[in-house]
Amino acid sequence: MSNTSYLTVYAKSFSWAGYFLPKEKLKQCSALYDFCRVADNIADDEEGIENKLKKFTQFENDFHKKNFKNSIIKNMWDLIDEFDISLKVVHDLLLGIKSDIKEEVKLVSKKDLLIYSYRVAGTVGLMMAKILKVNKKNSLKSAIDLGIAMQLTNISRDVIEDAKNNRFYIDESFEKISSTIELAETFYENSFYSIKDIPIGFRFSILVARRVYRKIGHKILNTKNLENYQNSGKIYVSNFEKIFETFLSIFDLIKLSLKNEKYDQIQHNHNLINEEINLDERI
Secondary structure, three states, rough: OOOOHHHHOOOOOHHHHHOOOHHHHHHHHHHHHHHHHHHHHHHHOOOOOOHHHHHHHHHHHHHHOOOOHHHHHHHHHHHHHHOOOOHHHHHHHHHHHOOOOOEEOOOOOHHHHHHHHHHHHHHHHHHHHOOOOOOHHHHHHHHHHHHHHHHHHHHHHHHHHHHHOOOEOOOOOOHHHHHHHHHHHHHEEEEEHHHHHHHHHHHHHHHHHHHHHHHHHHHHOOOOOOOHHHHHHOOOOOOHHHHHHHHHHHHHHHHHHHHHHHHHHEEEEEEEHHHHOHHHHHO
16 A cells, blocks of 8 residues: 555544654554554455455464565564564454454354454554553553443444444444443543553543544434434544544543542453453563
């Protein structure tokens, strides 16, 4: 894709937040996003399952063998080495994406939903936090929370589109969609106070991304019922709304500078995930 980052093409909300990052740091975050997007694109392709599995296995092998002829893989390994990213986290990410390469995907429990959301997005939040020089264990767990929250927002927004692709992460009922957004809210809340541990020059960008993405969930709830939800098409945040949420993020920045006591009170909702995946080993 020439010199264009996948971030600017696919991730409008993240791209918006990226304007508030220093150029070099945005370049590093874009390298992470490019790696995730290339893997994701293989899973989302319209080819047959067999071909997709073959391509994905090739991509995994190229990664493990450090095939640096592939610049996406070379850039990813540069990040791993520079920011001490655990390979277990990258493996979790790839496992999550690979789990979508099936004739039908169906998650049957809250535990399945949270583990899937950790693998495909909590991992990205954790790696992004490492790139943004976050070191405290509690804050890195909160970065996982923000990734999970955003993925739950995605799942809530894309129920109809996912069903067309035989992916049933949650049931197509407004009750289930609403409860998934409410679950996301707990993870958004858990992500907030530890943003204070992000160096000041990078902090505002994450606050903006958090607010803009959270707004999608609020807009879904405002559709009120399944029929309106179905008729809304893909729900997104308009440029005007992004500007407004960016303005509100200034108040978040001030709030972070004033309050400290809630930081140590964060109760991470990781019990179900830890039954299968030891998050402490990833951090």
